[in-house]
Amino acid sequence: MPFAPPADGGALPGVVGPRRAVACLTRLLHHDFCPGQNGWAYKLKHPLWAVAAATVAAALVGVSLNAAALWVAAALAVGGAAGVVWPWVAARGLRCTIEFDGRRGREGTPATVVLRVTNRLPLPAWGLSVAEGFGSKEHADGASGNGSADLTLDRVPGWATVEYRWTFTPTRRGVLPLAPPRLATAFPFGLWSAAIPAEVTRRLVVWPRGPAAGDVPEADAPHPSDDRLSDRDPGEFGDLLGTRAFREGDSLRRVHWAQTARHRRLIVCERQAGRTATVRLRADLAASSFVEFGTKPAEAEEAVEAAVRVVAGLCESLVRLGATVECRLNGATHRLGGDPAALRSLLDALAAVPRGGYAAPPDAGRTGGGGLGGVVVTGPSGVEERGERVVRVGGRRSSDAEAAPPCSRRSAAWVTVVPGQESRFAADWRRACRAA
Numbered sequence: 001m002p003f004a005p006p007a008d009g010g011a012l013p014g015v016v017g018p019r020r021a022v023a024c025l026t027r028l029l030h031h032d033f034c035p036g037q038n039g040w041a042y043k044l045k046h047p048l049w050a051v052a053a054a055t056v057a058a059a060l061v062g063v064s065l066n067a068a069a070l071w072v073a074a075a076l077a078v079g080g081a082a083g084v085v086w087p088w089v090a091a092r093g094l095r096c097t098i099e100f101d102g103r104r105g106r107e108g109t110p111a112t113v114v115l116r117v118t119n120r121l122p123l124p125a126w127g128l129s130v131a132e133g134f135g136s137k138e139h140a141d142g143a144s145g146n147g148s149a150d151l152t153l154d155r156v157p158g159w160a161t162v163e164y165r166w167t168f169t170p171t172r173r174g175v176l177p178l179a180p181p182r183l184a185t186a187f188p189f190g191l192w193s194a195a196i197p198a199e200v201t202r203r204l205v206v207w208p209r210g211p212a213a214g215d216v217p218e219a220d221a222p223h224p225s226d227d228r229l230s231d232r233d234p235g236e237f238g239d240l241l242g243t244r245a246f247r248e249g250d251s252l253r254r255v256h257w258a259q260t261a262r263h264r265r266l267i268v269c270e271r272q273a274g275r276t277a278t279v280r281l282r283a284d285l286a287a288s289s290f291v292e293f294g295t296k297p298a299e300a301e302e303a304v305e306a307a308v309r310v311v312a313g314l315c316e317s318l319v320r321l322g323a324t325v326e327c328r329l330n331g332a333t334h335r336l337g338g339d340p341a342a343l344r345s346l347l348d349a350l351a352a353v354p355r356g357g358y359a360a361p362p363d364a365g366r367t368g369g370g371g372l373g374g375v376v377v378t379g380p381s382g383v384e385e386r387g388e389r390v391v392r393v394g395g396r397r398s399s400d401a402e403a404a405p406p407c408s409r410r411s412a413a414w415v416t417v418v419p420g421q422e423s424r425f426a427a428d429w430r431r432a433c434r435a436a
Contacts, residue, residue: 048191051080083191091194093121094156096183098130099202100176104344107173107209115164117183119156127187128153131195133177134168173308173351176204207347208305210313211425215433216277216323217375217389241270249434277323280374282388283311283350285330287357290379290394297356299419303379303394304357306419310393311377312350313425319343330358375414389414389432 032038043049055076062070094117101112113134119125130151156162170176177200184195243256246266259267285307290300311327315336318325325336327346330353334346357379376384380394392413415432417425 048080048084051076051083051191055080079189080191083189086188087185087192087194090121090123090125090185090187091183091196094119094125094128094183094185094196096130096196096198098177098181098198098200100204102204103202104205104207104348105170106207107170110167110169111176111204113151113166113168115151115166116161117153117156117164118161119158122158124158125156125185125187126154127190128156128183128185130198131182131184132179133181133198170204170206172305173206173208173353175352176206205348205351207351208309208312210309210311210316211422213314213317213429214321214426215430216279216318216321217433243267244270247434249431251434279318279323279325281311281314281325281327282374282376283307283327283329284376284378284382285311285353285357286382287359289382290357292380292394295380295394300379300394301356302419304353304355306417306422307377307379307393308350308353309422310391310417310425312347313422314375314377314391314429315346316343330360391415391417391429393417394419 055073058069058073058076062068062073096118097116099114101114105111115130117125117128130153134151151164151166153162153164181198181200182195183198184193186193243259244267246255246268250268254268256267256269285304287300287304290303290307311329315325315327319336325334327334327336329346329349332349334342334349336342336346374385374388375391376382376388377391377393378384380392382390382392384390390413392415394417415425415428417428
């Protein structure tokens with residue numbers, strides 16, 4: 001009977017195929033046998049250790065084989081010492097101050113940074129760089145100490161003060177610099193980097209850039225008065241101004257059924273609008289409100305950042321529309337209206353919210369009550385009281401059919417915001433405000 005190989009093309013029993021042998025060897029070579037010693041291995045990658053090893057090797061060769069190798073060892077030792085001492089001495093003779101032209105900025109808006117370097121030594125200083133505090137990697141993920149250089153300087157003359165200006169674009173909110181900046185130099189050989197702390201004389205508060213909201217939510221228990229109603233602007237209260245065609249998001253309670261039957265299409269009533277409105281908003285930015293089963297820390301932090309932007313966008317938009325906003329943030333109540341300083345104070349507080357949210361439990365204070373129903377911005381695990389309109393930040397939409405937010409107040413969320421899709425918030429908010 002003729003021999004037939006295996007149908008799956010694999011190796012014969014008891015015979016190790018070449019592919020399997022290569023795979024086993026690859027796994028063996030890539031296996032970490034001593035994970036606890038990785039820290040020492042990373043330190044040995046420093047170029048100074050390579051110079052030290054070459055110096056020792058040359059000295060051993062000179063002692064055991066040929067004395068001429070001792071000259072090589074001496075040259076390597078002198079070069080290594082100069083690569084350490086020179087940067088250290090040059091850094092001790094420098095003084096650096098950093099300030100911003102303005103005190104406040106926005107995400108994505110360029111800001112001007114002023115750097116002044118004073119060299120108190122007669123020798124020029126070369127190869128200077130400003131490390132930490134402004135790096136793109138650090139600014140993107142919040143890490144510090146990555147050693148990335150944000151600005152490189154070619155030369156600072158001896159006994160002189162040089163001023164530099166450069167444009168920096170913050171990509172996220174916060175108080176800049178995020179970490180203490182350092183002025184570093186590794187001249188002449190790059191073997192060792194010596195640094196001094198830079199003095200920050202003026203910091204920059206970067207406000208979050210939030211999505212706009214184009215409507216004021218309807219009152220739960222409205223009590224309009226004649227002196228607070230406008231006879232020009234359309235709204236929800238007061239006398240009838242006229243009729244118009246139905247638009248997506250309009251409440252069915254506003255449908256004029258007689259005109260609808262006459263024109264054979266939906267016609268709604270347009271009434272007067274209130275001149276002033278009060279919106280009570282509670283910002284639940286506790287870390288526990290954004291952590292649920294299966295949520296990764298990076299996803300929870302992204303949801304907190306999206307919630308901060310939503311709160312900032314809501315407050316700014318409602319104040320711009322003429323509403324009075326009472327925003328409760330971390331136990332403090334900010335009353336926003338005609339005073340621009342109050343809005344600046346709230347945006348400063350939002351810029352200073354810790355990464356990942358507050359460590360304390362959610363604020364016990366609730367915003368429900370008389371007047372307009374309270375609005376709460378919270379995460380997937382946040383709690384709310386009866387009567388609050390919930391803007392829930394976090395989670396993913398499974399399909400386009402679920403793109404429209406649940407507009408009923410009896411549902412789990414009044415508006416749902418997916419992190420990274422804050423641009424859709426304006427349309428969702430408008431649709432929720434106009435829905436029944």
